[in-house]
Amino acid sequence: MSGRYPDAVDVAIVGSGPTGSAYARILSEEAPGLTIAMVEVGPTVSEPAGAHVKNIVDADLRAAAQRSSEGPGVGEATLNSPRAVAQGGRRARPGTYLLPDGDFAASGDGLPMAAMSSNVGGMGAHWTAACPRPGASERIAFLDATGELDELLSEGERLLGVTTHAFDGAPFGDLLRSRLSAAVDAGRAPSARVQRMPLAVHRREDGRLVWSGSDVVMGDATRDNPEFTLFDETLATRVIVEDGHAVGIEVRDLRTGESHEVRARYVVVAADGLRTPQLLWASGIRPDALGRYLNDQSQVVFAARITGIDDVEVAEVPGTGGTLSESSGVSWVPFTDEMPFHGQIMQLDASPIPLADDDPVVPGSIVGLGLFCAKDLQRDDRLEFSEEATDSYGLPAIRVHYSLTERDRAVIERAKEEIVALGRAVGQTLDDKPFQLPLGASLHYQGTTRMGERDDGESVVSPTSEVWGVEGLYLGGNNVIPTSTACNPTLTSVALAVKGARAIASRAAIR
Structure with a gap:
């Protein structure tokens, strides 16, 4: 151990939302001997950790949990009434915070409502819990061709606890x-x-x-796994890459300000559609398609x-x-x-x-x-990361180029x-x-680290969600979805995370 954190683990997961939690769950079930460290930039706001805040019966405690999820945006006005919605303007949903003024629209129409959450459970502590399956052109053709997609979606439904009743x-x-x-x-x-x-x-x-949150996705298999540890209020500042392999993460303890390295055989980044590509950029991992094909609904x-x-x-x-x-x-x-x-x-x-x-x-x-x-996919709809300016966490500032x-x-x-x-x-x-x-109000940002059937410069990850050219680095989240969708994307993202986690479990068993 190096203070609060382990010196080394088998798998380091950045982000505690539904997809990061899906990685932890599948690995706990299929490779229970692996040591897993999950880091989350925000605090624990609900019990059990990652639970949906709507399950908090007391209205004041529920509002406090939402405020604690708003990171640098805490104290800003939110869309908390029909009057606030009708008045319009840039207001985040309770439990989220907006990109700074100006950064949401570097060019084009922008995403004025682009927002994030910082809390254990991520957006899974605040979402609508709608889990429709994608249909028609929303589906990922190369996974359909192998017959995998529906099985993966069924597994996603199991992890999320989906029902129509x-x-x-x-x-x-x-x-x-x-x-x-x-x-x-x-x-x-x-x-x-x-x-x-x-x-x-x-x-x-x-x-x-x-309501299901990340607590349901993790399940008892993860919570009872003695090799799994969740570290909240921990910022991942860099993925460590050596000789084309991801070998760990650099983190900052937000309680003390101290930095640590956690070595890992495999790294999973599931930090959301904005911050996952941001962390890769900050780590010097910059494939051509990183941040591109941004699409919202x-x-x-x-x-x-x-x-x-x-x-x-x-x-x-x-x-x-x-x-x-x-x-x-x-x-x-x-x-x-x-x-x-x-x-x-x-x-x-x-x-x-x-x-x-x-x-x-x-x-x-x-x-x-x-x-x-559904949005027309355009390569120039993208996130731009600054070489000089930083956000409130000290990572490269994000600016949005986005046009209808x-x-x-x-x-x-x-x-x-x-x-x-x-x-x-x-x-x-x-x-x-x-x-x-x-624009941006759906919070369903996709495509910024999109999956591809082959490494042709138009995708960031392989069909197993491993980053092209960086062995052992896997991604999770709506950002991995390569198609233009209109349906709520969480189920699809969890399904893709299942495939990625299985790939890690299989590789870990061989070594």
Whole structure:
């Protein structure tokens, strides 16, 4: 040991979000003898470590956990009410913080809502828990060709605890989906029709619904693994590379300011779509595609009231006190290539964006509608890392070059028309016009360390998520996804992390 940290481990993991946790879980299950050190820049804000903050029943304690996740942005105004959303401007969601003014748009349209979280569990402590499978062109063709993708997605669902039955008892759910189906399903394949959203949610023995976070992904296999240790408030400042091999990480203890080297046979960086390429750049690992093909999902939102339900009997479910009610649940309008957006229709307390105040007469009758739009992939949509300026953690400052294409703008306008039609199908719309959230609001940043079938200069990692040209360095996160997607990307990212972790376990067993 070198103070707080080990001198050497088998695997060093940077980032404690769902994908970093998936690496830890698979390695704990398939290679239990490996020593694993996971480092996280933020503090532990929930119990167990990495748990979703929405599971914190006390509102003040929940708000405190969100503030503790906001890193250098703590104290800034957040989108915490429908009024704040309507006013617009640059405000982060609770639990996240924004890129500094100016850095979000070095050129083009930029990503004014580009945001991150700094806490154990990463964005997995704050996400919507929606886990749809990708469809049509969202899918990764070279993994489909080998027959791997669906098996990996199934394994991701296991780790995340995904179900479509969390809200089976929601009194308005079936009626809502029947109305949406009447407006959407004609001409669609069965898999692309309106359905329950697959959610990473489970019901406890006392009846209460609980959101999955990184704690669920880690599971008992990781927590009970004596060879696994999690170090919070620890900044990874460099991946150490020698002779083309990743051999460890340099970290700074944010409690003391002291720096340490942790040697490792394998290094995994799963720090999010902005900070993973940032750390590689800071480490002198700079392949041509690093930071490029950045893509986000433009988001159009609306709100509507489910009508004709005044006489629907709403049963009180024993033991479900907490932050989740059961009214209409979460419904899904899948992406298709013909309709290149993904829809989620959510009861208000399940939505990360407060779109309206609930109806005091018929609680739970108002739903939020959101359509996420797939982006045209462009090589010049990219992150730029400064050789001179640094961010609040002392790493190279990030600046964003990002532009919508004419096709992107046409898809957004089409989504606005479609979401109004969906709102009218639900019942009574609450607004005259839908609202397009500022770019970056989805928090689904992808492509910045994209996977490729071969090392052709247009990707950063191989199909096992190992960085081209740097043996033993693996990446995780939405940034690895190489396709343009509209669906929530976490399930796909966890599935890719499973493949990467299996590759490490297999290699470690041979040596």
